[in-house]
Amino acid sequence: DVELVESGGGVVQPGDSLRLSCVASGLDIKTSTMAWVRQAPGKDFEWISSILRNGVITGYRSSVKGRFTISKDNAKNTIYLQMNNLKTEDTAKYYCAAEVKIESSCRRPDEYNYRSQGTHVSVSS
Numbered sequence: 001d002v003e004l005v006e007s008g009g010g011v012v013q014p015g016d017s018l019r020l021s022c023v024a025s026g027l028d029i030k031t032s033t034m035a036w037v038r039q040a041p042g043k044d045f046e047w048i049s050s051i052l053r054n055g056v057i058t059g060y061r062s063s064v065k066g067r068f069t070i071s072k073d074n075a076k077n078t079i080y081l082q083m084n085n086l087k088t089e090d091t092a093k094y095y096c097a098a099e100v101k102i103e104s105s106c107r108r109p110d111e112y113n114y115r116s117q118g119t120h121v122s123v124s125s
Contacts, residue, residue, distance in 0.1 A: 002026040002114045004096050009119030012086055016123070020081040022096030022116055030074045033100045036081045037109040038092035038121075045109035046092075050100070051079065058106050063089070086123045093118040 004027075008020040020036070035050040049070040050058040057070055067086075072079040079096055097112035105111040 002098065004098060004114055004116035006094070006096050006116045006119050009094060009121045011122045011124065013125055014087055014123055016086050017082070017084045018086065018121060019083070020094055020096075020119060020121075021078055022080070023076070023078045024098060025077070027077075027098055027114065029072055029077050029079060029098070032098050033103055033106050034072060034079045035097045035100070035106060035109075035112060036068075036070060036079075036094060037097055037112075037115075038090075038094045039118075040089075040092040043092075045095075047107045047109050048081070048094075050106040052103060052106070083121070086121070088123050088125075090121060091123050093120050095119075 003025045006022040036048040039045045049060045051070050067084050069082040095118045096116045099113040100106045100111050
């Protein structure tokens with residue numbers, strides 16, 4: 001079975017940084033498109049960024065561009081999301097997602113076959 005286990009969330013102040021990690025088991029991230037998505041209370045899932053099998057990053061949603069960085073370590077079967085200069089509007093539950101059906105759909109959170117349990121990120125002064 002595929003399992004995605006993430007960690008690194010927490011409560012921080014505006015301007016702080018956090019790094020989320022997501023370890024995959026039952027799935028080789030070298031052969032899967034991976035992504036980070038989030039869901040704020042009462043809102044739909046938002047795509048944040050994706051990283052393709054070959055390591056190419058497909059981009060970032062505009063509100064996090066320049067502040068968030070996706071990366072992966074194939075040897076550890078782990079992806080990361082470095083979040084800098086966090087803002088109150090970044091408050092959400094963050095998920096990693098794996099294995100999109102078609103790479104061209106990688107910006108659609110509902111197109112992934114697997115999703116982690118989520119970790120809360122709360123940004124508040």
